[in-house]
Amino acid sequence: MTLNSEVQPLRAWLLLLLLALIWGSSFLLIKKGLLSFTPDQLAAIRIASAGFVLLPFILRRFALVQRHHWPKLICVGLVGSFIPAFLFAFAQTELPSGVTGVLNTFTPLATLIIGVFLFRQRARLQQWLGVIIGLGGTILLVTASTGGGFEFNRYGLLIILATICYGLNLNLIKHHIPDLGALTITGVSLFLVAPPAALYLFFATPFTEQFADPQFAFALTAILILGIIGTAAALIIFNTLVKMTNTTFTSSVTYLIPIVALLLGVLDGEPFLVQHGMGMGAILSGVWIANRRKRKSPAKAGQKF
Structure with missing residues (x-):
């Protein structure tokens, strides 16, 4: 996933940067949401707001969904949105938002691993090299300590589990729901898990009793921005970018998110350790190596089939 060598219009670059800012800031928004809400409340608000706000955009798309799609879309909603939202929220009770953002970059490598072992995809030696390098960077991040040594932080495993969920979700969409568009899949699957999230929030947590909390409004605003802008609006921007350019150009956002x-x-006062920089460099290098395509020889490049 390298930056496209073709010249892209200014609008495409601006949208790409906007998408990186939105997704890159989502981890800080989680941090602010936790000032007033418990992790499970935060995840429930995030999923409910994202699912319901997308409803007007997908009403006509329900007609495209056939009976055999529904179980698959429920699975997509669970492993692609619902479960990761809870994992990220609980992980950030003990992890800095910046480190969480970098660990999230392991998603392309998790997608590759799951594709090989569960969906019988073939992987080149170069791709396995990328995975090994990325795993090394992950180990650096989950063992970084402000004391200068190494201290294992088990909460980092929650983020890795979330990236595995994302990897499973991407492979599920690619191999089992190829006949539905990206917006239909994401919008409908989010809507399917939004009602359970809302019911859980209002009936299984003391949400209505927290209005008196002085940080309630600020934290709620952060989570609503996370759900509505960070999930729903970002999805629309992402799909717009894919249509304007191509997946290679759009996927370069992977390299910008951890930087943001x-x-x-x-800027919010979190420490930046040498291990953080080394871990980020290793993961991003691993992703680049694993997704780098072999260059065709001049003779093959000129052939047309």
Whole structure:
């Protein structure tokens, strides 16, 4: 996933940067949401707001969903949105937002691993090299300590589990729901898990009793921005970018998100350790190596089939 060598219009670059800012800031928004809400409340608000706000955009798309799609879309909603939302929220009770943003970059490598072992995809030696390098960077991040040594932080495993969920979700969409568009899949699957999230929030947590909390409004605003802008609006921007350019150009946002997340974390007073920089470099290098395509020889490049 390298930056596209073709010249893209200014609008495409602006949208790409906007998408990186939105997704890169989502980890800081989680941090602010936790000032007043418990992790499970935060995740429930995030999923409910994202699912319901997308409803007007997908009403006509329900007609495209056939009976055999529904179980698959429920699975997509669970592993692609619902479960990761809870994992991220609980992880950030003990992890800096910047580190969380970098660990999230392991998603492309998790997607590759799951594709090989569960969906019988073939992987080149180069891709396995990328995975190994990325795993090394992950280990650096989950063992970084402000004391200068190494201290294992088990909450980092929650983020890795979330990236595995994302990897499973992407493979599920690719191999089992190829006949539905990205917006239909994401919008409908989010809507399917939004009602359970809302019911859980209002009936299983003391949400209505927290209005007196002085930080309630600020934290709620952060989570609503996370759900509505960070999930729903970002999805629309992402799909717009894919149509304007191509998936190679759009996927370059992977390299920008951790930079934004770390910068915002540092500005918010989070420490930036040498291990953080080394871990980020290793993961991003692993992603680049694993997704780098072999260059065709001049003879093959000129062939047309």
